[in-house]
């Protein structure tokens with residue numbers, strides 16, 4: 034089973050120290066002392082990390098708390114992310130070091146990759162400068178504007194992003210699996226003048242025509258003036274709107290090879306990027322990240338969580354469209370001057386050992402992936418893994434959702450040969466950086482299958498009950514962060530109120546100067562102080578590690594002419610962790626049918642993207658509601674997971690108990706029949 038079913042089944046008392054890590058192992062109490070020491074003065078602590086980076090101008094204040102919860106890090110400081118990722122690395126002697134190894138999806142008849150490109154720090158630097166020049170001089174890109182990217186994982190994207198931030202603009206990357214509708218919404222919110230895309234992309238041997246999706250989206254976006262198109266798959270019939278669309282190669286054709294663009298001096302608290310993520314309403318939130326705090330947080334976590342050394346080869350399987358791609362598949366690896374791999378395509382193309390062949394081919398030492406991927410490979414079986422020499426691996430971490438102990442054990446045995454540091458790293462789009470994990474770069478505390486271990490130094494986390502009291506070991510509560518940290522979000526784009534309400538209202542006590550960040554996750558601590566995140570406490574699903582709000586799904590469904598009302602809940606799934614399941618009330622004149630079910634699934638696919646497609650659609654005559662008219666998702670959820678009604682009635686309007694029971698029984702019969 035994918036999800037974590039019960040707290041009592043968690044292996045709180047299993048302690049594992051991989052043999053090759055014995056000399057880097059530290060006792061739990063020693064690690065706790067390091068953390069306590071760091072928390073005595075977090076400003077002093079983080080300033081020491083920040084001093085290791087290169088600033089154009091040093092900060093005046095480490096942490097500005099004058100307008101909480103709008104915390105600002107390293108105010109007065111000036112820096113540039115593109116400079117740190119490229120120029121600074123070259124200054125440190127990495128000019129000819131390979132930065133990015135890129136492997137395209139297509140293979141030859143032996144299954145070997147046809148396209149591999151290796152770009153050094155100097156290659157990236159040169160290309161970035163040329164693009165920066167073109168963006169600024171030819172397209173008039175201004176400091177502070179937001180460019181939207183809808184692209185496959187190709188090297189041009191890396192340099193375009195680095196060029197964007199070099200000249201002080203910000204990016205909003207939209208995952209290339211999102212629909213035209215979802216893309217349009219994000220372009221409009223960011224008010225982008227420029228959108229970057231490719232003609233198409235490869236996925237499982239097929240070509241997806243990305244530019245067409247952008248064309249459809251841009252129709253609804255009056256702010257868009259230019260669409261830059263990278264030629265990736267070589268389609269010959271791409272529509273190019275005169276005056277609006279420009280090929281990437283044409284944009285660069287007359288830019289001198291050796292042009293140098295001085296990196297813009299950015300303030301620490303300026304915006305590096307916006308990344309949209311799901312919340313509890315139908316409207317995605319534009320999470321805004323700063324430059325200074327983010328750079329410092331990334332630098333620290335690359336060293337502590339990934340223990341990066343100069344000869345490491347990092348393979349992170351996350352797409353750039355998610356925060357894990359931003360932080361640990363671009364900026365993180367570059368800011369510490371490492372070599373990292375971008376693989377363009379599907380993990381099981383042409384066969385379920387594509388990733389293992391990549392690890393073998395390049396001698397990957399650090400692998401970062403998701404529990405969903407691990408469970409998918411468990412299904413394919415161990416033989417695919419055993420065919421390959423994975424002995425170079427020394428660290429294999431996961432992210433995105435809780436990892437069930439069984440999946441952890443599988444990869445620890447089969448990928449790690451029981452000899453790697455293997456941690457489930459907890460963090461969020463909002464946190465920017467990993468906050469809870471083992472930190473082999475500082476010292477490895479014993480591993481436990483499925484745990485997130487303890488907060489990194491300089492960060493204080495806890496598990497609280499509804500009243501804000503710390504939960505004793507073994508008791509489930511809400512995960513909170515009790516100190517500001519570098520890398521934290523600045524705000525929600527154009528919606529500071531929602532920022533305060535969503536993250537800082539549940540447990541903060543402003544009158545006492547107490548600001549507590551609410552994560553919306555359930556968690557439990559064990560007696561060693563290890564944290565085990567159990568899943569979301571709000572109406573947000575994690576489908577194959579991808580965050581998707583039930584409200585977004587519901588709002589997509591009710592836009593279909595046949596749908597009067599809809600409720601969506603998550604159902605545990607053995608591979609994806611969770612999948613959406615929809616309960617739908619039809620309008621007059623429509624009746625349930627397998628065809629309509631299929632149509633509604635496709636509708637959601639088209640409105641949001643393939644990852645949002647409901648696994649099942651149930652047609653009901655009415656949805657269970659409280660007296661105040663709120664849909665009782667908890668009840669529907671209980672039906673779906675086969676849980677007794679039990680404590681649900683106590684949570685809701687007591688006078689409705691009988692009705693609630695009836696609704697529960699009715700839904701249960703429906704679900705059991707299916």
Ligand code: 6R9
Pocket residue numbers: 310355356357431432433434435436457458459460461462463485552553554566567568569575578579580
């Ligand atoms: C990085 C990322 C954030 C949510 C978060 C939590 C879940 C992430 C986890 C984990 C258990 C882990 N989550 N990592 N749960 N163990 N190691 O995934 O960001 O897409 O914003 O999602 O993901 O529920 O609240 P994002």
